[in-house]
Structure formats: C-alpha cells, structure tokens
Amino acid sequence: MKYKELAELYRNLEKTSSKILKTKFVAEFLKSVEKPELLEIIPYMILGKVFPDWDERELGVGEKLLIKAVSMATGIDAKEIEESIKDTGDLGESVALALKKKKQKSFFAQPLTIERVYKTLVKVAETSGERSQDRKLKLLANLFMDASPEEGKYLARTILATMRTGVAEGLLRDAISEAFKVKVELVERAFMLTSDFGYVAKVAKLEGNEGLSKVHIQVGKPIRPMLAQQAPSVKDALLEMGGKVEFEIKYDGARVQVHKDGNEVVIYSRRLENVTKSIPEVVERVRKAIKAERAIIEGELVAIGEEGRPKPFQFVLRRFRRKYNIEEMIEKIPLELNLFDALYIDGEGLIDLPLKERRTRLESIVEESESIKLAQKLVTQNVEEAERFYNEALKMGHEGLMAKRLDSVYEPGNRGKKWLKIKPTMENLDLVIIGAEWGEGRRAHVFASYLLGAYDPERGDFVPVGKVGSGFTDEDLLEFTKMLKPLIIKEEGKEVVIEPKVVVEIAYQEIQKSPKYESGFALRFPRYVSLREDKSPEEADTIEKVAQLYELQERMRGK
Incomplete structure (x- = not known):
C-alpha cells in the first residue's frame, strides 16, 4: 500500500476540525486496507506513532539528526533547513520545502510504501552500538530521497511524534467500529484488555463482533x-458501599502492572510505558517473589527514604526516566513494591472475579520480602476501626486509603464508585496544556502561563478550566517552552494554541462555577505541582471529574 495514500489521509485530517469528518476519513482508510497484517501497524501510524506506548522500542532520532538526513537526501544545507523552520514554525513544512527544492535526483527512486516506511523505522529503532547514529542517518536519508514533499512532511512529523492531525484514541476506536461494522463497546473492551489498536483492528476486520x-x-x-x-471521608465511603469494605493504604508512589512469563518479567507504568530496564532490581525481586509461571499483577512502586518513610512519587518517576548509571540510582532511590491485585494467573483471567477472590489468589502466589510486599489492608464496616487505619496510614507518610467493594470485578479503564480514594485534602487535578502565553521582560523568550484543559467526551475535545502561571521555576519555564514549541498549532500575538499532549498536576484553592470558560468551571488560584510523564492525555481528568470534585467540595463545606 503506497505511503502517499496515508499522507493524503493526514492532509484531510489536518484540514478539518470536525470529529465526525475525521472519524469518517479514518474509517474509510481502514476499510481500504486489504492486507490484514498491515492493520497491525496502520492504526499507530494514523496516531502519528510507530509503536504502541507499551513497546519499549524508540526511534532515538532528534531534530538535528532528522535535518541532517533531509540535507543528505536533498543536497540542501542543514543550516538552510534550520532557518526555514523559523519562518514555517514547523519542521514538517520545512522538510516539504527542502524536498521541493531538491538538488539531487535518484535514478533508482522507488515509490514509498507503508510497509517500507514501517520496516525502515523499525530498523532505525533497533539500530544500536558503535556508529549507530551514522547507520540511522543513512536509513532515514534513503526514505527522504524517495519521498514527495507531502510524504516528507508527514514522515518527519511521525519520526518526531508531532503529527498534529487531531486523532486520539477515542476517535480511532469509533473509526474501527465504523470501518468494520462492529459494536463500538466491543472495540472499547478489546482495547482495554490489550492496549493494542493494531491487534483490535485486525480482529475486527477478520472476525467481526464474534472475534472481538x-x-x-x-x-x-x-x-x-x-x-x-x-x-469526602471514611464514613462517606462506607455509606456509599454498604457492608464490609476492603480498605488499602493509598501509597504515594507510581502504579505499575507486572507481567511475568516464566523467567521473563516486564513492568509497565500507569501510562503503560515499559519501564523494565530502569528498575532491574525490582525485576529480579519479582522473579523470586511471584510463585506462578505466568501472571499479571498490579502494585504501587514507592521510593523509600530515611527510616523507611516514603518519598513523593516524583522520585519513582526519576527512576523511570533514568537510562544510564542505573546502579547509582538504585543506591540513591531504593524502591519498594506493594502489590494489591491479581488480574491473571497461569492461564486464567481473573478480572471477572470479585475483589475478595482476586486478593486471595494474589496472596497465594506472593512470597513477601523486605522490598516486595502485599499492600496493607483492613476489611471492616466499622467507622472507628477504619478511621484508625486511615490515621495510621497518614502518620506513616502515605496519601490516605483506598476503599474497595469486596464484590467489585476489575473494570479496565473505568472510573466508577466501586473503588474510592480517601485523602485529607481536595484532590489535585491532572490537566492537559492546550495553550500558552509568551512572557514579558526577562521572560519574553519563554511561555509564562499555560491554558489548562479537561477532556469533554461529548465534544471529543479538551475544554479550558483556567490558566496557571505560578509554581514554576525559571528552569521549569525553559523546559516547558522547549517541550511545547514543537506542539504549537496556531500563534496569535502572544498567545499560542498547543496540541494536547502534555499532562500536568495542578493544585488549586477551589473550583468555581464560571461563565468565562466553555467548560463552565474555573480553578481558583491554580498552582503547578509536577509534570505527569506517567499519564497520557487520554488518562488526564475529564470535565465530569471536575464537576464531581466541585460537588464534593460543596458537600465538604456543608452546603
């Protein structure tokens, strides 16, 4: 299948802001794919990726290497391409211009196919060792040599993961449903269980609803x-759930999902990114602690400080980000894994079993040690007993408690009332940056404030809930400006529109009703807390969550 057909899809998607039209374009394209095996890769390319987030392979190509490859393919000086970016504001557009002005022609040019582009990018990702950058350069230059200006534009954006076509997971789910005439809830279910749109699209095409x-x-x-x-409180949680409840300590760590297959252990973050290589000591301990041949279990990874007290979860994220000198980080930031759920054990899926049974099965396969433990729990319906446990958790330095119905089945991706969290303060919000404003004076070269968005499922878009400018250091502002500049969609005066890719944790004094924003809500005195690299935009908080917190806030005030 020719790559130019995919480039045409990208162009059509970029031209419209209508979710209905975008879904139609993607559905028609998926329907036109004849080879089922191509469907395993095309959904991710439509999302502007090469691999799913949980695949540990990375292209490892930055802007400079990409410009060098285009220069090699076109004969145009790299500095000229760099200068062009200042005018276009988009590397993809500058690559297209360079290909239009190409000085050298190839007598052996072959039209790009989707298969060739994908296989070449896989080779780029898997190239390592001595002189690997040179080998990557040649692979990329060969692609750009045979690319048309439009193909080059979108190829560059795919390589740098800055596609800007407005296709997110929900839209892709709807398009798969429309393309293959299958139930959208079955597409959703299959994706929630596998996190693999390529696999889901292939099953939808070949086996329909029955296969899904x-x-x-x-x-x-x-x-x-x-x-x-x-x-709002332990008492409210008990009233909501009725009967006995399993209370677990809510650890201030990073949620992880552990997959064990024989001697192989893979660990995914809450964002479902493969973090296995960054925490080798945890992998080794899991091999010994889990007495099952094959298992999928969940837990909270906590950084441990002096006297065994937990450190904030950002320390765990530092471990996840570290790619070099890992041994040094093992010493600096020791980790403890607290396991709380079992989803699969030795050929049996457990998600349809009640929590009580899943916990029993988990306990049967875990051999606890100093650094691999079962999450501390208390099963009770007594308010005083539960509150004592809550206060103990806070004294130990943890966030609070989780309250879980004993009969609750595991519902992937669902945020319902079968699990509740209890914390002493209003919960911070994880929001997506959808805009920014250039600063003044000494901050004129950086974004000084950011427009925050919560996802609105009905609109299929992020709606603003406020601007944040406090809580950032000068170093943060430089880092955010560097991160967000490639994501600029539109610029008017000092204000820019940003592609919704970056999730941040925001604290605030209260949530107010507001006619100023189309969401109907505004955060009062918002303050930046941290970058949530462990969350994708799809996992950020929704406008429904903002509304729920507003109601909770009013109830806690006694109104």
Whole structure:
C-alpha cells in the first residue's frame, strides 16, 4: 500500500476540525486496507506513532539528526533547513520545502510504501552500538530521497511524534467500529484488555463482533487500569458501599502492572510505558517473589527514604526516566513494591472475579520480602476501626486509603464508585496544556502561563478550566517552552494554541462555577505541582471529574 495514500489521509485530517469528518476519513482508510497484517501497524501510524506506548522500542532520532538526513537526501544545507523552520514554525513544512527544492535526483527512486516506511523505522529503532547514529542517518536519508514533499512532511512529523492531525484514541476506536461494522463497546473492551489498536483492528476486520467478544487478557500486553473516584471521608465511603469494605493504604508512589512469563518479567507504568530496564532490581525481586509461571499483577512502586518513610512519587518517576548509571540510582532511590491485585494467573483471567477472590489468589502466589510486599489492608464496616487505619496510614507518610467493594470485578479503564480514594485534602487535578502565553521582560523568550484543559467526551475535545502561571521555576519555564514549541498549532500575538499532549498536576484553592470558560468551571488560584510523564492525555481528568470534585467540595463545606 503506497505511503502517499496515508499522507493524503493526514492532509484531510489536518484540514478539518470536525470529529465526525475525521472519524469518517479514518474509517474509510481502514476499510481500504486489504492486507490484514498491515492493520497491525496502520492504526499507530494514523496516531502519528510507530509503536504502541507499551513497546519499549524508540526511534532515538532528534531534530538535528532528522535535518541532517533531509540535507543528505536533498543536497540542501542543514543550516538552510534550520532557518526555514523559523519562518514555517514547523519542521514538517520545512522538510516539504527542502524536498521541493531538491538538488539531487535518484535514478533508482522507488515509490514509498507503508510497509517500507514501517520496516525502515523499525530498523532505525533497533539500530544500536558503535556508529549507530551514522547507520540511522543513512536509513532515514534513503526514505527522504524517495519521498514527495507531502510524504516528507508527514514522515518527519511521525519520526518526531508531532503529527498534529487531531486523532486520539477515542476517535480511532469509533473509526474501527465504523470501518468494520462492529459494536463500538466491543472495540472499547478489546482495547482495554490489550492496549493494542493494531491487534483490535485486525480482529475486527477478520472476525467481526464474534472475534472481538472473545478477545482476552494477554501476558505482555498491558491492561488499562481500573480507576477510582474520591470520597469526602471514611464514613462517606462506607455509606456509599454498604457492608464490609476492603480498605488499602493509598501509597504515594507510581502504579505499575507486572507481567511475568516464566523467567521473563516486564513492568509497565500507569501510562503503560515499559519501564523494565530502569528498575532491574525490582525485576529480579519479582522473579523470586511471584510463585506462578505466568501472571499479571498490579502494585504501587514507592521510593523509600530515611527510616523507611516514603518519598513523593516524583522520585519513582526519576527512576523511570533514568537510562544510564542505573546502579547509582538504585543506591540513591531504593524502591519498594506493594502489590494489591491479581488480574491473571497461569492461564486464567481473573478480572471477572470479585475483589475478595482476586486478593486471595494474589496472596497465594506472593512470597513477601523486605522490598516486595502485599499492600496493607483492613476489611471492616466499622467507622472507628477504619478511621484508625486511615490515621495510621497518614502518620506513616502515605496519601490516605483506598476503599474497595469486596464484590467489585476489575473494570479496565473505568472510573466508577466501586473503588474510592480517601485523602485529607481536595484532590489535585491532572490537566492537559492546550495553550500558552509568551512572557514579558526577562521572560519574553519563554511561555509564562499555560491554558489548562479537561477532556469533554461529548465534544471529543479538551475544554479550558483556567490558566496557571505560578509554581514554576525559571528552569521549569525553559523546559516547558522547549517541550511545547514543537506542539504549537496556531500563534496569535502572544498567545499560542498547543496540541494536547502534555499532562500536568495542578493544585488549586477551589473550583468555581464560571461563565468565562466553555467548560463552565474555573480553578481558583491554580498552582503547578509536577509534570505527569506517567499519564497520557487520554488518562488526564475529564470535565465530569471536575464537576464531581466541585460537588464534593460543596458537600465538604456543608452546603
């Protein structure tokens, strides 16, 4: 299948802001794919990626190397291409211009195919060792040599993961449903169980609704995590759930999903990114601690400080980000894994079993040690007993408690009231940066404030809930400006529109009703807390969550 057909799809997607039209374009394209094996890769390319987030392979190509490859393919000086970016504001557009002015022609040019582009990018990702950058350069130059200006534009954006076509997971899900005339809820279910749109699209094409309904958990493919809402207090949680409740300590760490297949262990972050290589000591301990041949279990990875007290979760994220000198980080930031759920054990999927049974099965396969533990729990319906446990958790330095219904099945990706979190303060919000404003004076070269968005499922878009400018250091502002500049969609005066890719944690004094924003809400005194690299935009908080927190806030005030 020719790559120019995919480039045409990108162009059509870029031209319209209509979600209905975008879904139609993607559905028609998917329907036109004849080879089922191509469907395993095309959904990710439509999203502007090469691999799913949970695949540990990375292209390892930055802007400079890409410009060098285009220069090699076109004969145009790299500095000229760099200068062009200042005018176009987009490397993809500058690559297209360079290809239009190409000085050298290839007598052996071959039209690009999707298969060739994908296989070449896989080779780029898998190239390592001595002189690997030179080998990557040649592979990329060969692609650009045979690319048309439009193909080059979107090829460059794919390589740098800055596609800007407005296709997110929800739209792709709807397009798969429309393309193959299958139920959207079955597409959603299959994706929640496998996190693999390529696999889901192929099953939808070949086996329809029947095939999708039979999709099951697979070791090695992460499951979308079940989520929780916040309760005002221990008493409220007990009233909401009725009867006995399993209370677990809510650790201030990073949620992880552990997949064990024989001696092979893979660990995924909450964002379902493969973090195995960054935490080798945890992998080794899991091999010894889990007494099952094949298993998928969930837990919270906590950084441990002096006297065994937990450090904030950002320390765990530092471990996840570290690619070199890992041994040094093992010493500096020791980790403890607290396991709380079992989703699969030795050929049996457990998500349809009640929590009580899943916990029993988890306990049967875990051999606890100093650094691999079962999450501390208390099963009770007594308010005083539960509150004592809550206060103990806070004294130990943890965030609070999780309250879980004993009969709750595991619902991948769902944020319902079967799991509740109880914390002493209003919960911070994880929001997406959708705009920014250039600063003044000494901050004229950086973005000084950021427009925050929450996802609105009805609109299929992010709606603004406020601007944040406090909580950032000068170093943060430089880093955010560097990160966000490639994501600029539109610029008017000092204000820019940003592609919704970056998630940040925001604290605030309160949530107010507001006619100023189309969301209907505004955060009062918002303050930046941290960059949530462990969350994708799809996992950020929704406008429904903002509304729920507003109601919770009013209830806590006694109104």
